[in-house]
Amino acid sequence: MPTAQPWNRPLTPRQAHLLCLLALALHVLPLILADSMYLDDVWRAQTATGNWTAEGRLLTQWLHAGLSFAGGAINLFPLPLLLSLPVAAYALARLAIHYFGQPRPTDLLVVLPLWYSPFFLQNLSYQYDGPAMALGLAAMILAVSLDPRRLFAGTVLIACGLGFYQVTLNVFIGLCCIDAVRGLLRGDPLARLGKVVTLRVVQMLLGALVYLLVAMPWMSEQRLTMLAVDAALPGEVMTRLGTAFEHVALLLTPGNLVLAAGLALLAAAGLWRDGRGIHRQHGLPGLLVRGGGLLLAVLVLVVMTSGVMLAFDYFIHGARTLMGFACVLVLLLYLARRGLGDRAPDRALILCLPLLSMLALAYAHGRLLEAQKAQFAAIGQYIGQDILSHPALDKARAFYLLERNQADGWLPAAAGAQARAPLLKFIRSSDFVLLPEMMARVGIGQFYINSTANQSPAPTWRADDLLARGGTPVVDNRLYSIYLIGDQGYVVTKPQPKPWTLP
Numbered sequence: 001m002p003t004a005q006p007w008n009r010p011l012t013p014r015q016a017h018l019l020c021l022l023a024l025a026l027h028v029l030p031l032i033l034a035d036s037m038y039l040d041d042v043w044r045a046q047t048a049t050g051n052w053t054a055e056g057r058l059l060t061q062w063l064h065a066g067l068s069f070a071g072g073a074i075n076l077f078p079l080p081l082l083l084s085l086p087v088a089a090y091a092l093a094r095l096a097i098h099y100f101g102q103p104r105p106t107d108l109l110v111v112l113p114l115w116y117s118p119f120f121l122q123n124l125s126y127q128y129d130g131p132a133m134a135l136g137l138a139a140m141i142l143a144v145s146l147d148p149r150r151l152f153a154g155t156v157l158i159a160c161g162l163g164f165y166q167v168t169l170n171v172f173i174g175l176c177c178i179d180a181v182r183g184l185l186r187g188d189p190l191a192r193l194g195k196v197v198t199l200r201v202v203q204m205l206l207g208a209l210v211y212l213l214v215a216m217p218w219m220s221e222q223r224l225t226m227l228a229v230d231a232a233l234p235g236e237v238m239t240r241l242g243t244a245f246e247h248v249a250l251l252l253t254p255g256n257l258v259l260a261a262g263l264a265l266l267a268a269a270g271l272w273r274d275g276r277g278i279h280r281q282h283g284l285p286g287l288l289v290r291g292g293g294l295l296l297a298v299l300v301l302v303v304m305t306s307g308v309m310l311a312f313d314y315f316i317h318g319a320r321t322l323m324g325f326a327c328v329l330v331l332l333l334y335l336a337r338r339g340l341g342d343r344a345p346d347r348a349l350i351l352c353l354p355l356l357s358m359l360a361l362a363y364a365h366g367r368l369l370e371a372q373k374a375q376f377a378a379i380g381q382y383i384g385q386d387i388l389s390h391p392a393l394d395k396a397r398a399f400y401l402l403e404r405n406q407a408d409g410w411l412p413a414a415a416g417a418q419a420r421a422p423l424l425k426f427i428r429s430s431d432f433v434l435l436p437e438m439m440a441r442v443g444i445g446q447f448y449i450n451s452t453a454n455q456s457p458a459p460t461w462r463a464d465d466l467l468a469r470g471g472t473p474v475v476d477n478r479l480y481s482i483y484l485i486g487d488q489g490y491v492v493t494k495p496q497p498k499p500w501t502l503p
Helices: 013-034 040-047 058-068 079-100 105-111 120-125 129-145 151-164 166-186 190-218 233-249 257-303 307-311 325-340 345-389 391-395 412-420 423-428 436-442 463-468
Strands: 398-403 480-485 488-493
Touching: 013 079, 013 105, 013 120, 013 345, 040 436, 058 079, 058 129, 058 151, 058 190, 079 105, 079 129, 105 325, 105 345, 120 129, 120 345, 120 423, 129 151, 129 166, 151 166, 151 190, 166 190, 166 257, 166 307, 166 325, 190 257, 233 307, 257 325, 257 345, 325 345, 345 412, 345 423, 345 436, 345 480, 391 480, 398 436, 412 423
Parallel strands: 398 488
Antiparallel strands: 480 488
């Protein structure tokens, strides 16, 4: 009989929910403390509008319109995130019950990577989109935790997940692959497994159909255009997969290679342990058949790292689209949990180590967001002071902020952290010195932004074209130059040489 310490006894559903909620709150704490607007958050907060319907994310639009009680998208951070935490925690608890029946606290560690995944940090960094993506993730987890025969409930949950964020479909497919692996390792009859897989596919297709019927009329053409089916298709898909795997490889640093190797060995031990049971129960032919099924399920799971993004012409290779990788982590921890055995459940506490590394990354990312927030504020103040202190710029009707070239993640305060953990730079993904809409935060509202709130015409030249025209800038320093042409002002940022700080 398995023996466990009192703290590791089987949990009730409510206890599992509360523990998951505590774990999620601990993970998002650095993001809440940083209170840093991320990319699209800046213009959305300034205009109090969103454009999610064109992106096919109707539920995100309705979420923020409903919470603001104003029909727009007022920035209410961190309220939406705090409201999404209990829903996501409930979904994770249900998944743990689906896997373990009566999960122990150490069993909950297996499902936490769905939220703790390092790439999901970028999703959560968005003050507007993050909570909606979290709700979409929860919907997909709940769809998998339900009995596959509940077609209607599963269909609705999948459609809701897609309505919040389409990439969450990768998580649904990935978790279905994990269920297939679990069934194969348990020795479930192949006919039963085939029926379950069929029901899951039907659920997914019905959910996608319902979603498309509702969302497609408002979606932009960019979001609907698929890759052309021609001779170049396989090469393009492989290139995209290669890009995704290069980003995943950023996880491996000298500090966590031993941790990754240990987790892989435990997962291999779990496979070996269950494989021996299959051999005893079904013989060598059964082992070979189920081994082929395992390989197929794992292959689909790995492809779901990028998943649905591989099929669309508009390919986004940011960390936020790699939600499917969380399922790879869940499978590794599940197999490692199997490798540790059931006789001493407390040994599974060792699975805290990979989760601790993910939690540490979240806090490091929070520190970087705070440093970036301070740098943006300082540069905005520099530009605002220069505009106000030069009378020649008073006649500028509008200003344009032009990047001479990308800043390559310029953040001197985080140079050391990003050198030691390159994944932090990929998650932060800021290749600019400043965004024009950030100038409103220092009281300069004449900067053109790409929204209906500002009707200024777009500039007819780029930064390099402007420099080629010649002319003497009104302001010229190491960070930017300010030009005045007619009644238009142009702030041209400069590339920042490396190293950004002294060694």
